[in-house]
Amino acid sequence: MRIGHAQRIGDGALTGTTVVVPGPDGAVAGVDVRGGGPGTRETDALDPRTLVDRVHAVVLSGGSAYGLASASGVMDALGDARIGFRVGADPSEVVPIVPAAVVFDLGRGGDFRARPDAALGAAALAAAVEGPSAQGVVGAGTGALVGGLKGGVGTASETTASGTVTALCVVNAAGSAVDPRTGELWAVRHLTDEDATPPALPADRTALLTRIAAAGAPPTLNTTIGTVWTDAALTVAQCAKLAAVAHSGLARAIRPTHGMTDGDTFFGLSTTERPAPDLAGLQALLTAGADVVTRAVGNAVLAAETVSVAGGTYRSYRDVVAG
Amino acid sequence: MRIGHAQRIGDGALTGTTVVVPGPDGAVAGVDVRGGGPGTRETDALDPRTLVDRVHAVVLSGGSAYGLASASGVMDALGDARIGFRVGADPSEVVPIVPAAVVFDLGRGGDFRARPDAALGAAALAAAVEGPSAQGVVGAGTGALVGGLKGGVGTASETTASGTVTALCVVNAAGSAVDPRTGELWAVRHLTDEDATPPALPADRTALLTRIAAAGAPPTLNTTIGTVWTDAALTVAQCAKLAAVAHSGLARAIRPTHGMTDGDTFFGLSTTERPAPDLAGLQALLTAGADVVTRAVGNAVLAAETVSVAGGTYRSYRDVVAG
Numbered sequence: 001m002r003i004g005h006a007q008r009i010g011d012g013a014l015t016g017t018t019v020v021v022p023g024p025d026g027a028v029a030g031v032d033v034r035g036g037g038p039g040t041r042e043t044d045a046l047d048p049r050t051l052v053d054r055v056h057a058v059v060l061s062g063g064s065a066y067g068l069a070s071a072s073g074v075m076d077a078l079g080d081a082r083i084g085f086r087v088g089a090d091p092s093e094v095v096p097i098v099p100a101a102v103v104f105d106l107g108r109g110g111d112f113r114a115r116p117d118a119a120l121g122a123a124a125l126a127a128a129v130e131g132p133s134a135q136g137v138v139g140a141g142t143g144a145l146v147g148g149l150k151g152g153v154g155t156a157s158e159t160t161a162s163g164t165v166t167a168l169c170v171v172n173a174a175g176s177a178v179d180p181r182t183g184e185l186w187a188v189r190h191l192t193d194e195d196a197t198p199p200a201l202p203a204d205r206t207a208l209l210t211r212i213a214a215a216g217a218p219p220t221l222n223t224t225i226g227t228v229w230t231d232a233a234l235t236v237a238q239c240a241k242l243a244a245v246a247h248s249g250l251a252r253a254i255r256p257t258h259g260m261t262d263g264d265t266f267f268g269l270s271t272t273e274r275p276a277p278d279l280a281g282l283q284a285l286l287t288a289g290a291d292v293v294t295r296a297v298g299n300a301v302l303a304a305e306t307v308s309v310a311g312g313t314y315r316s317y318r319d320v321v322a323g
Numbered sequence: 324m325r326i327g328h329a330q331r332i333g334d335g336a337l338t339g340t341t342v343v344v345p346g347p348d349g350a351v352a353g354v355d356v357r358g359g360g361p362g363t364r365e366t367d368a369l370d371p372r373t374l375v376d377r378v379h380a381v382v383l384s385g386g387s388a389y390g391l392a393s394a395s396g397v398m399d400a401l402g403d404a405r406i407g408f409r410v411g412a413d414p415s416e417v418v419p420i421v422p423a424a425v426v427f428d429l430g431r432g433g434d435f436r437a438r439p440d441a442a443l444g445a446a447a448l449a450a451a452v453e454g455p456s457a458q459g460v461v462g463a464g465t466g467a468l469v470g471g472l473k474g475g476v477g478t479a480s481e482t483t484a485s486g487t488v489t490a491l492c493v494v495n496a497a498g499s500a501v502d503p504r505t506g507e508l509w510a511v512r513h514l515t516d517e518d519a520t521p522p523a524l525p526a527d528r529t530a531l532l533t534r535i536a537a538a539g540a541p542p543t544l545n546t547t548i549g550t551v552w553t554d555a556a557l558t559v560a561q562c563a564k565l566a567a568v569a570h571s572g573l574a575r576a577i578r579p580t581h582g583m584t585d586g587d588t589f590f591g592l593s594t595t596e597r598p599a600p601d602l603a604g605l606q607a608l609l610t611a612g613a614d615v616v617t618r619a620v621g622n623a624v625l626a627a628e629t630v631s632v633a634g635g636t637y638r639s640y641r642d643v644v645a646g
Contacts, residue, residue: 036374038367041391044356044588051360051583064410064418065398068364069441072392079389087387087427087544093435095387104410112416118392118441221410260374265367 001027001229001271003168004128005139005153006120012111014309015062017070018139018153019124020168020227020269024083026054027229027269030240031099034247035223036260039065039102046267048237052097056083057125058227058267059100060140060170063115070121071100077122101265103172104221105143110310133168136303140170140225146254146300147176148215150307150314154300156195158288162281163232163274167246167292171300173264174222175256176212178301178317183208185317187253187298195295196302199321211320223263224250226296228289232277234270242268245286249293266293324350324552324594326491327451328462328476329443335434337632338385340393341462341476342447343491343550343592347406349377350552350592353563354422357570358546359583362388362425369590371560375420379406380448381550381590382423383463383493386438393444394423400445424588426495427544428466433633456491459626463493463548469577469623470499471538473630473637477623479518481611485604486555486597490569490615494623496587497545498579499535501624501640506531508640510576510621518618519625522644534643546586547573549619551612555600557593565591568609572616589616 007016031046041059045052057074061067075096078084084094106112124139136152144151151173157166171177179186183201191198202208228246246266251257258264268289277285306316330339354369364382368375380397384390398419401407407417429435447462459475467474474494481488494500502509506524514521525531551569569589574580581587591612600608629639 033367033370036372038370038373039365040367041364042362042388043367044361044363045388047356047361049359065365065368065420066395066402066418069392069395069398072389072395072441075389075392088430088435090435093430095389095429097388106418107411107416112411112413118395263367 002128002130003133004124006123006127007142012109013114014109014143015105015116016139016142017061017116017120017124019074019128020058021128022271026056027271028053028239029055030236030243030268032243033265034258035262035264038263038265041068041071042099053236055099056096057098060225061102061116062105062140062143064102064104064106067102067116068100069118070116071098073118073121074098074125077125101225103170103223108143108311135299137305137307144172146171146173150304150316152300152304154296156292156295158292160284160288162277162285163230165230165285165288165292167228167296169226169296171224171297172222173224173254174261175254177254178212185298187294190294191298196299199318215315215320221261225265227267229269230285231271231273233272239268239270242289245290246293249290253294253297325451325453326456327447329446329450330465335432336437337432337466338428338439339462339465340384340439340443340447342397342451343381344451345594349379350594351376351562352378353559353566353591355566356588357581358585358587361586361588364391364394365422376559378422379419380421383548384425384439385428385463385466387425387427387429390425390439391423392441393439394421396441396444397421397448400448424548426493426546431466431634458622460628460630467495469494469496473627473639475623475627477619479615479618479622481615483607483611485600485608486553488553488608488611488615490551490619492549492619494547494620495545496547496577497584498577500577501535508621510617513617514621519622522641538638538643544584548588550590552592553608554594554596556595562591562593565612568613569616572613576617576620
C-alpha cells in the first residue's frame with residue numbers, strides 16, 4: 001500500500017489531501033459511515049450487493065464537501081495510467097474506483113475559499129510511496145483540529161497470525177483526544193512500544209487541565225476519517241466489518257465521537273495477498289482493526305505540531321502539556 | 324424547481340449533465356440506490372440520521388464515475404452565490420449540499436475521454452430555468468441508451484390532493500423499454516393525455532419485433548437515474564421513501580432493471596411549499612411518485628431522436644417502429 005500526501009499551508013490555506021493507493025489491481029473495499037455530517041463519494045459502490053468489489057485508491061481530504069473535487073484529480077491520473085475497472089475492449093477504457101471522504105477545515109488558514117481541488121488530489125497521488133507514512137500536520141490532516149488542539153494524520157500497525165492490519169486516520173473531531181480529568185490521552189492505555197511516547201505530565205495537574213480546557217473550544221464542524229487495511233483476503237462485507245470496528249477504536253480515543261457535527265467515516269481494505277482467515281483469525285484481525293485506530297489517533301495527536309497561520313494559532317497537545 | 328441541461332455532442336463527445344435546482348433555501352432530500360453499479364456523491368449526507376436535511380442542487384451526469392466531477396462545478400458556483408449550508412459567521416461561509424449520480428456513456432461519442440467535467444456542471448447550472456424541462460437527447464441523457472435504442476431525459480408530473488409530484492429521469496438501461504412480445508413500450512398502459520403519443524405500430528408486427536431485437540444489443544454498463552420532487556412537506560425519511568417508490572415506477576417501464584450493471588439511483592425531494600400530508604395524502608403522493616417515473620421513462624424514449632456521431636448511430640424507438 002502506498003500513501004501520498006499533498007498540502008497547502010500559508011497564503012490563507014491550511015488544508016490538504018491524502019491518498020491511499022493499493023497495487024494496480026486494486027484492493028477489496030467496504031465502508032462504514034457513522035457520523036452525523038458525512039461528506040463522501042463513491043461509497044454506494046462499496047455496498048456488498050454491488051458489482052464492483054475493488055477500489056483503486058481511497059482519497060481522504062480537507063475542504064469539507066468542496067474537497068471531494070480532489071478525487072477527480074486522482075481518478076483522471078489513474079485513468080491515464082490505465083488503472084481502473086475495465087469497461088471496454090481497449091486497456092485504456094477503465095473507470096478507476098476512487099471512494100473519498102472529507103473533513104471540515106474551511107477557513108482555518110484564513111481564507112474560506114482555500115480548499116483542495118483536483119490538482120491537489122493528483123499531487124497527493126504523485127507523491128505516494130511505500131513504507132511508513134508521514135504523520136502529524138500533513139496531507140488531509142493539515143488543517144485538522146481535535147477538541148480545539150491541533151490534529152493531524154496518524155498511523156499504527158499490528159501483525160496477527162492471519163495478517164497485518166494498518167490504520168491511517170485523519171483526526172479532526174469536535175470531541176477531545178484528552179481525558180479532562182487527568183490530562184492524559186484517552187488512547188494512552190492502548191499505545192505500544194511502536195507508538196509515539198506521550199509527554200510526561202506536569203506535577204501541577206490543575207494548571208494543565210485549565211490549559212487544556214482553555215484550548216479546547218470545539219469548532220463547529222469536524223469529522224474523523226480513515227482507512228484500515230489488511231493483507232488477509234477479506235470479502236467486501238468483511239471489509240465493511242473491518243471499517244465498522246474501526247469506529248470502535250475511534251470511540252476509545254475520542255470523546256464524544258460520532259456526533260451530529262462529525263462525519264466520521266472509515267474504509268476497510270484488503271489487498272488479498274494472504275489467504276482468507278478462519279473465524280478465529282478474522283476475530284483477531286477485527287480486534288486489531290479497532291486497536292490500530294485507537295493507536296493511530298494517539299499518534300496523530302502526538303505527532304501534531306503547533307501551527308500559526310493567518311487563520312489562527314493552533315496549539316499541539318505536546319505544547320499545551322509543556323505549558 | 325429549476326432544471327438546467329448542458330451537453331457536448333460531436334468531436335468525439337456524446338454526453339452531458341443535468342442539474343435540478345430548488346430555491347436558495349434548498350429542498351429536503353432523501354435517496355434510494357438500488358442498482359448493482361452505482362456512481363454517487365454525497366448520498367451518505369441524505370441518511371435520515373444525519374444533520375443536513377436540505378440539498379441545494381442534485382446533479383445527474385453522464386461520464387460514469389468520472390462525471391462526478393460535474394458536481395464540483397455546481398458546488399463552486401452555488402458557493403460563490405452564497406447558497407449552501409451555513410458553516411460560519413459570514414454569509415459567504417457556506418457548503419452547498421449537492422448530491423450526484425452518474426450514468427455510463429463513455430465512448431459512445433467515439434472518444435472514451437470525452438466526459439463531463441466541472442465546467443459542464445457549471446454550464447448546466449447557469450442554464451437552469453423554471454417550467455417544463457427539455458426532453459430526449461439533452462443533458463445527462465445525451466449519450467443514454469436503453470435496450471440498445473436511444474435513451475434520454477424524460478419528465479412527467481401529476482397533481483394529487485396533497486401536492487404535485489414531478490419526475491425527471493435519465494433513461495440509460497441494459498434492460499429494454501419495449502415489450503419484446505408486442506413492440507409496445509412497457510410504459511404504455513401508464514401514459515396519459517399529458518404524455519407523448521406512442522407511434523402507431525406497423526401491421527407487420529413480426530418485422531417490427533425483428534428490427535427491435537436487432538437494435539437491442541445491450542451495452543455493458545448502464546444506469547437509470549432520476550429525481551422525483553413534490554411541493555408537499557416531507558421529512559428526509561419520507562423523501563427517501565419517495566425515492567424508493569420511484570424504483571417501483573422504473574420497474575414497470577424497463578425490464579430487466581436494477582441489475583448488476585445498472586447503477587439505478589433516485590433522489591426524492593420536497594420543496595415544503597405545501598403542508599405535510601396525512602397518511603392518505605402521503606400514500607397518494609407515493610402512488611403518483613411511481614407513476615410519474617413510469618411515464619417519464621416512456622416520455623424519454625418517445626422524445627429521443629436518432630443520433631449519428633463518430634461513436635456510432637443510435638436509433639430511436641420511433642425510427643425503428645417507422646422502419
